[in-house]
Each structure stands twice: as structure tokens, then as C-alpha cells.
Amino acid sequence: MKFMRQKRFTLLVMFTLLVTVIAGCSGGGGAPAEAVNKPPAEENKEVAAEPAEEKQEPAADLKGRAVRISNWWDAAPKGDSEADERARERIKNVEKKYNVKISYLNTDYGATSEKISSSVMANEPFAEIVRVPDGNIWGLMQGGFLTPLDEYLKETKIQPDVIDSMRFGSDKVYGLTGWYTPNDSGMFYNKRLFKEAGLKDPQQLMEEQNWNWDTMLEAAKKLTVDKNGDGKMDQYGLSGAYYVLHEMLIGSNGGKMYDEATQKAAFDSPEALEALNFLHSLYNDHKVIKANAGNDWEDPSKYFSEGNIAMYPGGLWEVEGRILDKLKDDWGYVYMPKGPKAATYLDTVNSTESFVIPKGVKDADVIVKIWEELQDFDNWQENHRLWLENILPDETSIANAMNDNGEVERVYGARAGGLGVKEALGSVTEKFVKGEVTPSTGVAQIIGPAQAGIQKVLKGEKSK
Structure with a gap:
């Protein structure tokens, strides 16, 4: 994997x-004009001391x-x-x-x-x-x-x-x-495909406060089509690597793969399991995610840039190498849709x-x-x-990426790199993508070993 x-x-x-800190600056002003004409201080009056210049240590x-x-x-x-x-x-x-x-x-x-x-x-x-x-x-x-x-x-x-x-x-x-x-992650979408299908695109849904898992699924189903009638789908609602999709969906539902505060794997939480079950349904029940041809990392963005994918969840850092000057259609960038347990749009920092x-x-x-x-x-x-x-195509996408309206909450405390958590969960997701195991069964099998692996790393123990 x-x-x-x-x-x-x-x-x-x-x-x-x-x-996240903006330095302040203070301006100095001269003495008031009337002070120039004041008489000399009387002999017995205290004279205000001039503020001493702050000495800077030489570099x-x-x-x-x-x-x-x-x-x-x-x-x-x-x-x-x-x-x-x-x-x-x-x-x-x-x-x-x-x-x-x-x-x-x-x-x-x-x-x-x-x-x-x-x-x-x-x-x-x-x-x-x-x-x-x-x-x-x-x-x-x-x-x-x-x-x-x-x-x-x-x-x-x-x-x-x-x-x-x-x-x-x-x-x-x-x-x-x-x-x-x-990654400053969100959803890239193909405006042409939505327009041709007569559907509201993610930006319109977001402006109507109706951009969530349900509306994403509804659009994905309508945009997964067999255009030439050969019995095979040649346009899909979504593309992605399963290990990127599970991270982003768990985060958008208020869950974490790993909780830094407790130092425990957290992908067995209700929020995470709901996200994994939803992802399982996208692959196995609704079949709206285009299967990768052997390269789970490179294929999804390639499919999107070819103009045959309606929505591609990913990071802003991908735009220059994977989308810009490759996708010929109009496209946009919005937040990940809200999960059922999320009160707002969430961008969980997993690395x-x-x-x-x-x-x-x-x-x-x-x-x-x-x-x-x-x-x-x-x-x-x-x-x-x-x-x-x-790098972004329009002012609306830029405003979304800058979080100008303040609707996205960035969630920290979920970094899992180097602890084996991503690998453990990926081993389950890889199987249920193929329908070989359900999320609940797979998670139950690996949550214990994942936690043991975390403790080994945090204690500085080397794996045998």
C-alpha cells in the first residue's frame, strides 16, 4: 500500500x-510644541528624566x-x-x-x-x-x-x-x-459536469447551507453515468485514494484517527465509524468512486484532470502539479461537506x-x-x-481557501504520522473498498494492535 x-x-x-501571530508596531512622537517655550525648571523642582535608550545587544x-x-x-x-x-x-x-x-x-x-x-x-x-x-x-x-x-x-x-x-x-x-x-484540504469540482447535468454545484449548495454528505452523495449518483451506452461507467461522481478519503471524511464528521490529548487511536469513535461506513457505501453500494488502475496516489487526480470526474477531495498543494494547466474545464474549490455529527465545516490537521x-x-x-x-x-x-x-480559478474559490467567511474550523491534535495509525486504518479501508470486510469488523480487529504500536513509538521502543 x-x-x-x-x-x-x-x-x-x-x-x-x-x-498565526501578527507583530504590532508602535509609533514614537515628538515633544508637544508648547514645551519649547516653557521657562527653565526652577532650581528645587525635579526634572523629569529622559527615557534611557534601550541598548541592543550586538548580533x-x-x-x-x-x-x-x-x-x-x-x-x-x-x-x-x-x-x-x-x-x-x-x-x-x-x-x-x-x-x-x-x-x-x-x-x-x-x-x-x-x-x-x-x-x-x-x-x-x-x-x-x-x-x-x-x-x-x-x-x-x-x-x-x-x-x-x-x-x-x-x-x-x-x-x-x-x-x-x-x-x-x-x-x-x-x-x-x-x-x-x-494540506488545507477541501473539494475540487468540475463545473462543466454539474452544469451539463442541470445540478446545483457544491458552491451553490454551500451558499444555501446545504452542502453535506447527503447532497454530495445525491450529486455523485447522478454524475456517475454510462455516456456511450456500452454498459460501463465512463464518468464518475468521485475519485480518490481510499486512505485520503477516509481521513477527510472522518475529519469532516468531527472524528480523528488519532487523539494527541489521550495518545490513543481514535478511529473506533462513533464519528469515525460513521465516516467509514459512509465510505464503504460509496464504494460498494452506490459505486460512485472510480476504481484506480493500480496507482492509488496518482490515478485519482489524473482522472479528475482528464475531465471525467465531478468531485475530487484533496489538498491545495496538489493544484500546481496535478490540476493547473491540465484540467481544461471550469472548476472550483469548496470545503469538504459537513458530516452528520459536524456543526460546521471542519479541516482536521492529521499531519x-x-x-x-x-x-x-x-x-x-x-x-x-x-x-x-x-x-x-x-x-x-x-x-x-x-x-x-x-493557482485557483476564481475569487470564490480563493475566498473559500482563505476561509474568509470563517465557516471552516481547523481542528488540531490529530497528528498521526510515524505512529502506525494511518497504516493500520489503511489496511482495513483497503479491504472494505473491495468488499472483503465491513468497517466495524475490520476496525475491531486492528484497534488493539494499533494502540499497542502507538505506545511502543511514544516510549521509544523499537519494533522487532
Whole structure:
């Protein structure tokens, strides 16, 4: 079973800029005009002391050393956008201030964890700052390959709750991030197919407060058709990878695969089981999801971009590589439909990335400051909107992605990467997609082993 290990292109570049704190600024004013003509103070009167200028500590001089920042793509700002211009200016200022040379490494996604561990063991960390997915963080923490950052984050623009989330269940902070990096997931839809069928599209249903699992299913059934009369469906209501669909449906119903607060697998909750039973029915009863031809990760977006799929649940980061300039029809982007147990639209963050500093990196306190000064703390919303304007087809889709109306609630505390939870649930979903097992039976079989596996990872035990 192949799970997501793809490059996230520009989205992750932009999400490196993202934070939830906006810095305030204060203006200084001169003395009132009438003070100029006041007589000198009498001899016995106290004279107000001039406020002492706050002395700034001189920046550390790192003597021209390289500060290497590793991502799984080339993150150096090379474009002519305003955001890239600002990024280059920040790099220039940091290089001058700390006497360093910033460089960006393009490290293969799957090799990142091994490169950290092997280079730390050799006492030569391959980079000063490394982006890692949460699926790698647990083993690196338990193996002692990362630098604890608590002491260096006492004065920071990162929100306290985000810093706390970078503990990943431990008593130390190991991650540097100003922002969770979710997929910002939702539903892509083909406007042409809805129009030809005379159906209200997801945007219209959303505006009528009627975009939910039932209306999605109703549309999917009507849009799954045999156009040429050969007895085979050549247009489908939905496409997707089963392990993406179960994540998004569980989240849209208020459920989680894993609960960070309790440190337990949660895909046996009523919300999750309802979502799994619904997914089972989409595949086996209603048959509205196009079967993949052998590549569960690549096929669904390919089908959508070919114009034969009405709805494709996915992440915004997919647009540039999978939809833009490929799908010739008009299309749009909306939230995932509400599940029966959801009071609002939900975007559950099941994964996140963070920047870490490998153990053995010298001057880690200064490296933290450098990382912060490279971030665009004040313009993240503007930068994100500019990026969305380049990839989404219309203002309505952009407003949805920006959550301008505030109808989407982003739910944290469900990160499951590296704990075996996704793999465990995927082993069940893969079977019931084929009708080999019901969700309740399959979940009952693997919830116990999944929980045992979680505890092994959290305790730092190695699987035999």
C-alpha cells in the first residue's frame, strides 16, 4: 500500500512563511510644541528624566559560516513576486547581521530522517535547519538526534500553543514552526459536469447551507453515468485514494484517527465509524468512486484532470502539479461537506511539518534567531492570498481557501504520522473498498494492535 510521499511544491514554500501571530508596531512622537517655550525648571523642582535608550545587544558574528536550510525541494526564493523579493531582502539582512551565508538544500523526502541521524552520529550535521514531517519526528526525538529548543524560544513571535504542539508529546520543544502545515484540504469540482447535468454545484449548495454528505452523495449518483451506452461507467461522481478519503471524511464528521490529548487511536469513535461506513457505501453500494488502475496516489487526480470526474477531495498543494494547466474545464474549490455529527465545516490537521535543528549544530541559539528573522511574520495572510490567486480559478474559490467567511474550523491534535495509525486504518479501508470486510469488523480487529504500536513509538521502543 502506497502512502503519500510526494513533494508539496510551492504550497510548502508558502507554508514555511505561515504563522498565526501578527507583530504590532508602535509609533514614537515628538515633544508637544508648547514645551519649547516653557521657562527653565526652577532650581528645587525635579526634572523629569529622559527615557534611557534601550541598548541592543550586538548580533552574534558567525564569521562567514554557512547556514544550510534543508527542504525536500529547492526553497530558495527565485521568483519575481513581491513575496520572493521580500524573502531575498530578509536573507540579505540576515547574512549581513550575523555574518553568515544562507543556502538551501534539496533533500529527498524519504531520505531526510536518515541524513539527520547518520550525519549527527558522524558529528557532522548535514544542515543547520531541517524540515521534517511528523512521521519522522518521533524516531529522531527518541534517538537523541535533535536539539531541544525551549531555552531559545522564550522571546518569540510564535504563539505559545503552537510552540507547545512542537513538543510532540515530550517535555521538550523540538520543532521550529510558526504555523501548522496542513494540506488545507477541501473539494475540487468540475463545473462543466454539474452544469451539463442541470445540478446545483457544491458552491451553490454551500451558499444555501446545504452542502453535506447527503447532497454530495445525491450529486455523485447522478454524475456517475454510462455516456456511450456500452454498459460501463465512463464518468464518475468521485475519485480518490481510499486512505485520503477516509481521513477527510472522518475529519469532516468531527472524528480523528488519532487523539494527541489521550495518545490513543481514535478511529473506533462513533464519528469515525460513521465516516467509514459512509465510505464503504460509496464504494460498494452506490459505486460512485472510480476504481484506480493500480496507482492509488496518482490515478485519482489524473482522472479528475482528464475531465471525467465531478468531485475530487484533496489538498491545495496538489493544484500546481496535478490540476493547473491540465484540467481544461471550469472548476472550483469548496470545503469538504459537513458530516452528520459536524456543526460546521471542519479541516482536521492529521499531519504537520516542522523545522528542527540537529543535535551538534553549533550556536543553536543564534540559528533559532536566524530562522525567525528569515520568516515573514507580518505578511503571511497577504502572501498566502497572492499564492492562491496564482493557482485557483476564481475569487470564490480563493475566498473559500482563505476561509474568509470563517465557516471552516481547523481542528488540531490529530497528528498521526510515524505512529502506525494511518497504516493500520489503511489496511482495513483497503479491504472494505473491495468488499472483503465491513468497517466495524475490520476496525475491531486492528484497534488493539494499533494502540499497542502507538505506545511502543511514544516510549521509544523499537519494533522487532
